[in-house]
Amino acid sequence: MPTIENLAADVTAFTSNVFLVAGDRTALVDTGANFDVVSAIEARVDGLDAVVLTHTHRDHVGNVDAVRSAFGVDTVGYDPSHPAVDAELGATVRLGDHDYAVLHTPGHKNDHVCLYAADAGICFAGDLVFAGGSFGRTDLEEGDRETLIRSIDRLLESVDPDLTELHTGHGPSVTTDAYETIERAGQAARRF
Numbered sequence: 001m002p003t004i005e006n007l008a009a010d011v012t013a014f015t016s017n018v019f020l021v022a023g024d025r026t027a028l029v030d031t032g033a034n035f036d037v038v039s040a041i042e043a044r045v046d047g048l049d050a051v052v053l054t055h056t057h058r059d060h061v062g063n064v065d066a067v068r069s070a071f072g073v074d075t076v077g078y079d080p081s082h083p084a085v086d087a088e089l090g091a092t093v094r095l096g097d098h099d100y101a102v103l104h105t106p107g108h109k110n111d112h113v114c115l116y117a118a119d120a121g122i123c124f125a126g127d128l129v130f131a132g133g134s135f136g137r138t139d140l141e142e143g144d145r146e147t148l149i150r151s152i153d154r155l156l157e158s159v160d161p162d163l164t165e166l167h168t169g170h171g172p173s174v175t176t177d178a179y180e181t182i183e184r185a186g187q188a189a190r191r192f
Contacts, residue, residue, distance in 0.1 A: 003096055004122070004167065007040040008032050016060040016169045019124065023096030025049045029115065029124050030169065031075075033062020038070040052093055053077035054126030054169060055112040056084050057140075078104060079111035089113065098122065103158055107148025108136035114155055121164035123178070128152060130168045133184025145189065152186040 007018040013034035020041060021027045027050040031037055041048065048071040053061060056077060061084040064075055068086075076093065077085035089102045098117035105114045108127045115124040127136035128151055135152065138145045159179065166178035174181045 004165070005044070006167075006173065007037055007044075008035065011035045014059055015062070016057075016127075017167070017171075018063075019167055020044060021096040023098075025094045025096060027052060027093075027095040028067065029095065029167070030054055030060040030126075031063035031067050033059045035063075037063045038066050041067070041071070047071055048073045050093070050095070051075040052089070052095065052115065053085060054114070054124060055109040056082045057109055057127070060126075060169065077111060078102075078113050082111065095124075100124070101158065103155060105151035105155060106142075107138060107144055107146075107151045108142075109140070110142045112136075112151070114158075116155075116159055118160060121160065121162060122167070123155070123159055123163060123165070124167045125155070125169070125182075127169040128155060129166070129182050129185035130170060131166075131172045131174045131181060133181050133188055135185040135189045136169075149186065149189045152182065152189060156182055156186060 005020045015032040018032040019029040064084045074086035076087045080088040092099045098120045100115040100117045103114045161179045163178040166174040
């Protein structure tokens with residue numbers, strides 16, 4: 001089994017990507033919505049140790065209750081006042097075999113975070129940036145373009161230029177030119 005697998009890769013319903021991170025601490029990054037994520041998890045692992053949310057838009061948290069019920073696991077996120085969040089993220093969180101820095105990156109939504117493991121060269125970017133250098137919507141409630149641009153800049157300052165994997169909330173993951181993809185997203189956000 002791959003260390004990081006997108007369980008929503010072939011789902012046609014409206015959902016976010018859902019990343020199962022195997023290893024020392026088996027974790028799920030976002031739960032997605034509108035598909036049977038529980039069966040997808042059960043087909044791959046015996047249980048979950050953690051669920052980490054990049055933010056609380058419905059397409060990322062719609063399956064939270066099903067995952068909580070099936071695996072008896074708490075969810076962690078930036079805003080513990082949200083019903084989908086059981087506990088607040090600290091400065092770092094362990095996913096699989098790596099510790100990830102938690103970077104608060106609002107602009108798409110106030111509680112948005114990116115997760116970055118410097119030693120592994122892996123970043124979970126949620127809906128901040130996407131493959132091809134596009135960026136998250138700012139026309140939804142709590143969205144703000146200038147805040148999003150500052151968050152993209154913060155991400156660029158935080159990740160190493162030889163970033164090897166960029167896992168996004170929608171669309172394909174980026175495994176070549178990941179840092180450049182973030183740069184292009186910042187440029188595009190400034191232009192449009």
